[in-house]
Amino acid sequence: MSQEKVDRNKAAKASRKKDMQKEKTKLATIRVCAVALCAAIIGWGGYSIYQRQASNKxxxxxxxxxxxxxxxxxxxxxxE
Incomplete structure (x- = not known):
């Protein structure tokens, strides 16, 4: 059992760099999507408010x- 644990740790250490890079890429993608979604929601809200104000005038x-x-x-x- 001890040898299996050592082998697992070696395999994890060997692929640690790839795993860390995948995790960083995944987190960056999530952040970019979240920012894009927030920007879209804020833009849509601003446009809706503008349209409502323009129609009220x-x-x-x-x-x-x-x-x-x-x-x-x-x-x-x-x-004269």
Whole structure:
């Protein structure tokens, strides 16, 4: 039993570098995917908020009563 344990440890030590590299690659991939997912969720949320705000804005029409200005101009023309 002791020899089996020694053989297992030797095999684990021999492949340790590959296993560590695989684990690092796996963790890096998970991090990149998590960041991409968060960016997509934040972007989608921001776009949704922007669309909601844009749809809530109504085209405001401003009406100006220029009758007082027209009366003033007419009074100037008549005074001459």
């Amino acid at each position: 109504t085209a405001e029409t401003i009406e100006v009563d220029a009758s007082a200005l027209a009366d003033y101009q007419n009074s100037l023309v008549q005074a």
